[in-house]
Amino acid sequence: MSEHHQALALVLFSVFVAITLAITTWVSRNRHGSAEEFYAGGRLFSPMENGFAIAGDYMSAASFLGVTGLIALFGYDGLLYVVGFLVAWLVVLFFVAELVRNCGRFTLADVVAARMRERPVRVAVGTSSVTVSVLYLVAQMVGAGSLVALLFGGTSAAARSWTVIVVGALMVIYVSLGGMRATTWIQIVKAVLLLGGTVALTVLVLMRFHGDLDSLLRTAAERSGHGEAFLAPGLKYGGNWTARIDFISLGLALVLGTAGLPHILSRFYTVPTARAARRSVVWSVGLIGGFYLMTIVLGFGAAAVVGPDAVRESNTAGNTAVPLLALKLGGGAESAGGTVLFAMVAAIAFATILAVVAGITLASSAAVAHDLYASLRRRRTGARSEVTVARVAAAGIGVVAIALGLLARDLNVAFLVGLAFAVSASANLPALIYSLFWRGFTTRGAVWAVYGGLVPALVLVLLSPVVSGSPDSLFPAVDFQYFPLQNPGIVSIPLGFVAGWLGTVTSGEQPDEAKHAETEVRSLTGAGAV
Amino acid sequence: MGAAGHVRHDDPWYDALASGWGELDGTGAPAPVVPPARREEGASRAGEVYLEVQRSAAFQEVRSRYRRFVVPGLVAFLAWYLGYVVTAQTAPGLMARPVAGAVNVAMVAGLGQFLTTFLLTWAYAWHARLRRDRAALDLRWQTQELTRGLKGGER
Numbered sequence: 299m300s301e302h303h304q305a306l307a308l309v310l311f312s313v314f315v316a317i318t319l320a321i322t323t324w325v326s327r328n329r330h331g332s333a334e335e336f337y338a339g340g341r342l343f344s345p346m347e348n349g350f351a352i353a354g355d356y357m358s359a360a361s362f363l364g365v366t367g368l369i370a371l372f373g374y375d376g377l378l379y380v381v382g383f384l385v386a387w388l389v390v391l392f393f394v395a396e397l398v399r400n401c402g403r404f405t406l407a408d409v410v411a412a413r414m415r416e417r418p419v420r421v422a423v424g425t426s427s428v429t430v431s432v433l434y435l436v437a438q439m440v441g442a443g444s445l446v447a448l449l450f451g452g453t454s455a456a457a458r459s460w461t462v463i464v465v466g467a468l469m470v471i472y473v474s475l476g477g478m479r480a481t482t483w484i485q486i487v488k489a490v491l492l493l494g495g496t497v498a499l500t501v502l503v504l505m506r507f508h509g510d511l512d513s514l515l516r517t518a519a520e521r522s523g524h525g526e527a528f529l530a531p532g533l534k535y536g537g538n539w540t541a542r543i544d545f546i547s548l549g550l551a552l553v554l555g556t557a558g559l560p561h562i563l564s565r566f567y568t569v570p571t572a573r574a575a576r577r578s579v580v581w582s583v584g585l586i587g588g589f590y591l592m593t594i595v596l597g598f599g600a601a602a603v604v605g606p607d608a609v610r611e612s613n614t615a616g617n618t619a620v621p622l623l624a625l626k627l628g629g630g631a632e633s634a635g636g637t638v639l640f641a642m643v644a645a646i647a648f649a650t651i652l653a654v655v656a657g658i659t660l661a662s663s664a665a666v667a668h669d670l671y672a673s674l675r676r677r678r679t680g681a682r683s684e685v686t687v688a689r690v691a692a693a694g695i696g697v698v699a700i701a702l703g704l705l706a707r708d709l710n711v712a713f714l715v716g717l718a719f720a721v722s723a724s725a726n727l728p729a730l731i732y733s734l735f736w737r738g739f740t741t742r743g744a745v746w747a748v749y750g751g752l753v754p755a756l757v758l759v760l761l762s763p764v765v766s767g768s769p770d771s772l773f774p775a776v777d778f779q780y781f782p783l784q785n786p787g788i789v790s791i792p793l794g795f796v797a798g799w800l801g802t803v804t805s806g807e808q809p810d811e812a813k814h815a816e817t818e819v820r821s822l823t824g825a826g827a828v
Numbered sequence: 829m830g831a832a833g834h835v836r837h838d839d840p841w842y843d844a845l846a847s848g849w850g851e852l853d854g855t856g857a858p859a860p861v862v863p864p865a866r867r868e869e870g871a872s873r874a875g876e877v878y879l880e881v882q883r884s885a886a887f888q889e890v891r892s893r894y895r896r897f898v899v900p901g902l903v904a905f906l907a908w909y910l911g912y913v914v915t916a917q918t919a920p921g922l923m924a925r926p927v928a929g930a931v932n933v934a935m936v937a938g939l940g941q942f943l944t945t946f947l948l949t950w951a952y953a954w955h956a957r958l959r960r961d962r963a964a965l966d967l968r969w970q971t972q973e974l975t976r977g978l979k980g981g982e983r
Contacts, residue, residue: 374923374934374935374938377938378913378916378938381909381912381913381938381941381942382909382913384941384942384945385905385909385941385945387945387949388901388902388905388945388948388949388952389902391949391952392898392901392902392952393898393902396956512929512930512931515929515930515931515935516929516930519930526924526926526932527924529924529930529932529934529935530920530923530924530932530934531916531917531920531923531924531934532916532920535917536917536920542917542918543917545913545917546910546913546914546917549909549910549913550910553906553909573956573957573961576952576953576956577953579949580949580950580953583945583946583949584946584949587942587945587946590942591942811879812872812875812876812878812879813875815875815878815879815881815882816874816875816878818882818891819878819881819882819887819967819971820878822887822890822891822894822964823881823887823890823964823965823967823968823971824964824965824968825881825967825968825971825972825975826971826972826975
């Protein structure tokens with residue numbers, strides 16, 4: 299890529315960083331550091347604002363760059379991914395958004411622990427929340443690193459490492475100084491930018507084909523070299539039965555995992571009522587659905603305009619499909635239009651990563667301070683010091699994420715995201731659903747549900763071809779691969795639910811009738827909600 | 829329930845928000861909502877209130893309206909989504925069958941997933957707004973009235 303692209307992209311990105319830092323300083327002026335303010339941003343965001351922020355939290359660079367790349371290379375199989383990401387929101391809307399808003403204060407553990415003996419449940423749910431967040435964070439950090447390498451041509455390891463470090467430092471600043479309020483506004487700005495950029499590119503693609511989607515699909519299929527097969531499932535996952543079951547496993551994790559992601563759940567606490575939480579989900583479903591529909595057009599557009607060969611040549615995973623498409627749509631590598639569009643896409647991708655990591659860091663610092671620290675410390679201290687702990691935790695998580703991001707830089711980003719969803723669906727979702735809907739659920743059941751999903755999910759990944767036993771794995775030299783699938787969801791999600799049931803029926807503890815009544819009444823009416 | 833005398837309290841939270849969190853009492857600990865001596869007794873009384881509300885006909889009605897919508901909804905969209913994913917993996921021939929022009933069954937099914945997600949989202953919001961919200965809000969005020977001053981009504 300030429301120097302013009304780089305310079306312009308850097309300028310645009312610096313403008314975004316300057317704006318977000320300004321937001322951070324501006325919103326944190328005159329704010330007393332209460333937990334209410336730090337974790338939930340004062341709870342007075344409007345449904346529309348929160349809907350944009352949720353969309354901003356959810357539309358990661360993995361979807362913008364990764365999924366469009368998958369569609370550009372493998373056609374329909376990329377689209378299969380996108381469907382799972384969207385349908386997942388129905389689980390959130392039906393079972394989680396309102397009920398969690400009514401029952402909890404700041405974190406997922408608030409909801410689950412309300413009926414139980416608090417300490418063991420809080421520690422379990424806090425641990426799995428931090429695990430999910432760190433996996434998701436590392437995915438975004440690795441994505442940031444490879445994005446720089448791709449866009450700036452430099453394969454230099456130093457540039458990648460510095461990007462990871464800068465992204466990590468910025469997210470710690472946003473979160474520890476601005477808390478939820480700054481993070482929310484950054485999400486909103488980013489969502490508007492990302493949607494604006496996507497709309498512009500989609501319009502350009504459609505104009506190129508005179509609004510004729512049929513000819514867009516035909517051209518894409520022709521240029522792909524696969525013909526009709528490009529528009530049907532099977533190019534990527536259709537090989538053998540292991541690959542097919544692997545995709546079904548991933549699909550299950552995607553559709554059930556969203557409802558347990560800590561950084562999505564914590565967004566519902568930023569609005570005043572359950573009704574506002576519901577309306578924010580309606581907003582975000584509209585925004586996210588529209589965004590994914592456009593990424594489908596962009597993916598097929600990249601296949602038709604740029605061609606899969608050129609995409610693959612630039613990056614074998616297809617992550618550069620959209621920047622290349624922008625360059626071509628603007629008029630080619632040497633034109634002003636191409637330069638501007640390319641720089642715009644690059645800057646938006648950076649902004650996306652930055653905003654997403656800020657959201658996750660905030661959620662995991664809440665899990666550390668509000669759940670883990672609050673349960674494990676020796677003597678109770680005041681609410682103010684909990685916020686201090688959360689700020690320090692944000693910095694600590696930043697350091698961990700930077701270190702892991704540097705270590706894991708060769709791991710596939712989509713795989714890491716899929717793993718985070720699988721852990722979330724296996725560990726967080728069973729505990730959450732049981733505690734909201736099962737009268738007889740007990741403390742032991744909750745603890746078992748969390749660990750019974752978390753441990754199998756992580757162990758199965760260790761035993762999977764991702765870690766060892768195949769040329770593409772993390773340690774190709776050794777072979778301790780005993781589990782054939784890359785995504786553990788199809789096994790670990792049922793295990794989480796079974797473990798929760800088993801723990802409940804084997805525990806001697808009598809479920810507290812009154813506590814269950816309280817959870818049920820509160821979750822459906824909002825009585826006593828904060 | 830007469831609609832004429834009904835006062836709208838949308839988003840009633842603005843008033844109730846400042847419930848004292850994060851504020852410290854003289855000892856550096858958060859100010860307790862109720863004096864500690866009354867807590868045990870208060871907690872069990874609040875539990876009785878919640879049990880009573882849970883058994884009331886009004887609450888049972890709200891709960892069954894909620895469940896009658898979300899359970900069939902869950903079964904429907906999960907079956908439709910899993911059916912779609914499994915069919916895509918097991919019967920690619922069927923999915924590749926052309927429908928019109930370059931559009932095939934797979935494309936129609938994929939866009940159908942988008943459409944059903946939008947429709948179900950709208951239907952849920954509509955159902956909740958018209959069939960649940962008012963009754964839930966009434967129950968909320970009643971419950972809070974009953975638990976006022978008891979531990980458990982406020983956390």
